[in-house]
Amino acid sequence: MARHLITSAIPYINGIKHLGNLVGSQLPADLYARYLRDRGHEVLFLCATDEHGTPAEIAAQKAGKPVAEYCEEMHAVQAEIAEGFGLSFDHFGRSSSDRNKALTQHFAARLDAAGLIREVSERQMYSNADGRFLPDRYIEGTCPNCGFESARGDQCDNCTKQLDPVDLIDPRSTISGSTDLEMRETKHLYLRQSAMKDELSDWIDRQADWPVLTTSIARKWLHDGDGLQDRGITRDLDWGVPVQKGDQPWPGMEGKVFYVWFDAPIEYIASAQEWVDAGKGDDWERWWRTDRGADDVRYTQFMGKDNVPFHTLGFPVTILGSGEPWKLVDYIKSFNYLNYDGGQFSTSRGRGVFQDQALEILPADYWRWWLLSRAPESGDSEFTWEGFQDGVNKDLADVLGNFVSRVTKFCRSKFGETVPEGGEWGAREHALAEDLTRRVAAYARHMDAIEVRKAAAELRGIWVAGNEYLQAAAPWATFKTDPEIAAMQVRLGLNLIRLYAALSEPFIPFAARAMAGAMRTDLGWPDDVTGALGALPPGHAFTVPEVLFAKITDEQRADWAARFAGTRA
Numbered sequence: 030m031a032r033h034l035i036t037s038a039i040p041y042i043n044g045i046k047h048l049g050n051l052v053g054s055q056l057p058a059d060l061y062a063r064y065l066r067d068r069g070h071e072v073l074f075l076c077a078t079d080e081h082g083t084p085a086e087i088a089a090q091k092a093g094k095p096v097a098e099y100c101e102e103m104h105a106v107q108a109e110i111a112e113g114f115g116l117s118f119d120h121f122g123r124s125s126s127d128r129n130k131a132l133t134q135h136f137a138a139r140l141d142a143a144g145l146i147r148e149v150s151e152r153q154m155y156s157n158a159d160g161r162f163l164p165d166r167y168i169e170g171t172c173p174n175c176g177f178e179s180a181r182g183d184q185c186d187n188c189t190k191q192l193d194p195v196d197l198i199d200p201r202s203t204i205s206g207s208t209d210l211e212m213r214e215t216k217h218l219y220l221r222q223s224a225m226k227d228e229l230s231d232w233i234d235r236q237a238d239w240p241v242l243t244t245s246i247a248r249k250w251l252h253d254g255d256g257l258q259d260r261g262i263t264r265d266l267d268w269g270v271p272v273q274k275g276d277q278p279w280p281g282m283e284g285k286v287f288y289v290w291f292d293a294p295i296e297y298i299a300s301a302q303e304w305v306d307a308g309k310g311d312d313w314e315r316w317w318r319t320d321r322g323a324d325d326v327r328y329t330q331f332m333g334k335d336n337v338p339f340h341t342l343g344f345p346v347t348i349l350g351s352g353e354p355w356k357l358v359d360y361i362k363s364f365n366y367l368n369y370d371g372g373q374f375s376t377s378r379g380r381g382v383f384q385d386q387a388l389e390i391l392p393a394d395y396w397r398w399w400l401l402s403r404a405p406e407s408g409d410s411e412f413t414w415e416g417f418q419d420g421v422n423k424d425l426a427d428v429l430g431n432f433v434s435r436v437t438k439f440c441r442s443k444f445g446e447t448v449p450e451g452g453e454w455g456a457r458e459h460a461l462a463e464d465l466t467r468r469v470a471a472y473a474r475h476m477d478a479i480e481v482r483k484a485a486a487e488l489r490g491i492w493v494a495g496n497e498y499l500q501a502a503a504p505w506a507t508f509k510t511d512p513e514i515a516a517m518q519v520r521l522g523l524n525l526i527r528l529y530a531a532l533s534e535p536f537i538p539f540a541a542r543a544m545a546g547a548m549r550t551d552l553g554w555p556d557d558v559t560g561a562l563g564a565l566p567p568g569h570a571f572t573v574p575e576v577l578f579a580k581i582t583d584e585q586r587a588d589w590a591a592r593f594a595g596t597r598a
C-alpha cells in the first residue's frame with residue numbers, strides 16, 4: 030500500500046463551470062483517486078474553489094452581492110455539483126479561508142527572507158472610466174506573440190504565452206470597454222523566478238515520464254526568449270490575501286493583496302489543513318511535510334494546459350524557495366482543451382454545456398464515461414451532440430447495459446434470481462478468463478500511468494469480451510439441449526457483472542454501485558481474475574437491476590443541440 034496525495038486544479042469561483050473544466054482537471058483526478066482507493070492505497074484527494082481576484086469581484090457586483098457572500102454561495106453551488114458528478118474529494122476547500130491567508134503570508138515572508146522577492150515601482154494601466162487600476166484579466170487586446178485579438182492581460186488563451194498588460198496591442202478595459210487607459214505609478218512585489226531558473230530547469234529535465242504537454246510548456250517558459258521572467262505577485266485590489274510578511278505588516282504594501290495565482294496553489298496545502306479543521310482527518314502534515322512523514326507520499330496534480338506554467342514554475346518556486354521541507358509534486362498530468370461544437374467552451378461568454386445543465390438532462394455516469402473516454406490527452410478534443418449520442422449509446426447502452434440486462438433477465442426466466450448451479454467450464458470459458466486476465470493487467474497499467482483514453486478503451490474491450498462470449502456461448506440455445514452447461518454460462522455471466530462493477534467503478538461509480546447492489550456483492554478489485562469469475566457461488570441471490578443506461582434518442586439529441594446552441598444568459 031502506498032500513500033497518494035492528489036489535487037485537481039481549483040475551479041475559479043465566478044460561475045458554474047462547463048464540461049471542459051470538468052474533464053480538464055477534476056474528473057480525471059477523481060478517476061485516479063477512485064482507482065487508487067479501489068486498489069487499496071491510502072489517498073488524500075483535495076480540491077477547492079479559487080476565490081480571489083477581480084473576476085470574482087465583478088461577478089459579485091453583477092449578482093448584486095458583497096463579494097464574500099457571493100463566493101460563499103457559489104462555493105456551495107460548486108460543491109453540490111461536484112457531489113452530483115461523484116467527485117470524491119476528501120475535502121473541497123476555499124482559497125479565501127483563514128488557513129490559506131496565513132499560509133500565503135507565511136510563504137511570502139519565507140521567500141522574502143530568502144531574497145526571492147523584490148520590490149518594483151512600476152507603471153500600470155489605470156482606467157479613468159472605471160476609476161481603478163486594471164489588473165491582468167480586465168485588460169484585453171491583441172497578443173504580441175500570435176495576433177489573437179482577445180488576449181488577456183496575464184495570458185493569451187490562444188498560444189498560452191504569459192503576458193503583462195503593457196505587452197498588449199490596442200488594450201481596452203473589459204469592464205467598461207473603455208480605451209481611456211493611462212499608465213500610473215504603483216509599487217509591487219515580484220517573485221524572483223529567474224533566480225531559480227537553473228534549479229527548475231534541472232528538475233523538469235529529471236521528469237522523463239511526465240506528459241510531453243507538461244514538460245514542453247514548462248520548457249517553453251523556462252527557455253523561450255529571454256528565459257524565465259520574474260512575476261508580479263501583488264495587485265491593487267480589495268479582495269484577496271492582504272500583503273503581509275507572516276503576521277507582520279509589509280511597509281509600503283498597505284492596501285494591496287497577493288495576486289490570485291500566488292495564493293491559489295498554496296490552497297492545496299491549506300485545503301489539507303481545512304480537512305483537519307473540519308474533523309475529517311487528524312494529521313495534514315504527514316501529507317505535506319517531508320519532515321513529518323510526507324517523504325513516502327506520491328503527489329500527483331491534474332490540470333488543463335493553461336495552468337501548467339503556474340504549477341511547473343510558479344508554485345515550485347514558492348515551495349523550493351521557502352527553504353522548508355514541503356512536499357513537491359511528483360507528477361503533473363495536464364490536458365489539452367475540450368472544445369464545444371466547433372468553438373471554445375467559455376464561462377464568461379456562456380458558451381457550451383454547463384455542469385448543472387448536464388446533470389439536469391442525464392445522470393452523471395453518462396457524462397463521466399463520455400468525457401473521460403474522449404479526454405483531450407494527445408490533442409484538443411471536441412464535444413458534439415452526435416459524438417456524445419453515439420458514444421453513450423454504443424459503449425454504455427449497447428455493450429455494458431445490454432450485457433447486464435441479457436444475463437440477469439435470462440437467468441431470472443430460466444433459473445430464478447439466484448446464481449444457478451451445475452456444469453463445468455470448458456475451453457471457451459478458460460480462454461475468456463485468460464483473455465480477461467491479460468486485459469485487466471493492461472487496464473491497470475494504463476490507470477497506473479494515468480493514460481485515461483487507453484484505460485477507457487481497455488475497459489470497453491473488457492465489456493466487449495463479455496458480450497462476445499455471451500453471443501458465442503448462447504445460453505438461450507444451449508439451454509434447450511444442455512441446461513447444465515447453460516447454467517454454467519449464466520453463472521459466469523453473473524460473475525462478469527460483478528467483475529465489471531469493480532473494474533468500472535472509477536469511471537462510472539453510480540452504475541458500478543447499482544450493478545454490485547443488484548449482484549448483492551461488494552466492489553473488491555479482482556487481483557485474481559479467474560478466481561473472481563467464480564466469486565458468486567451457486568445459490569447466491571441477486572436481483573435484476575433497473576435499466577442501467579437508456580439510449581439517447583435522435584429527438585433528445587436534436588432538442589439538446591438546439592437548447593445549447595446559443596449562449597447562457
Ligand SMILES: Nc1ncnc2c1ncn2[C@@H]1O[C@H](COP(=O)(O)OP(=O)(O)OP(=O)(O)O)[C@@H](O)[C@H]1O
Nearest residue numbers: 038040041049050053054332333334366367375376
Ligand atoms: N475547454 C477546456 N478543456 C479542458 N480543460 C479546461 C478547459 N477550460 C478550462 N480548463 C481547465 O479547467 C480547470 C479549471 O479552470 P478555471 O475554473 O480556472 O476556468 P478557466 O481556465 O478560467 O476557463 P473558463 O474561463 O472557460 O471557465 C483548469 O485546470 C483549466 O485548465
Ligand SMILES: [Zn+2]
Nearest residue numbers: 172175185188
Ligand atoms: Zn497569443
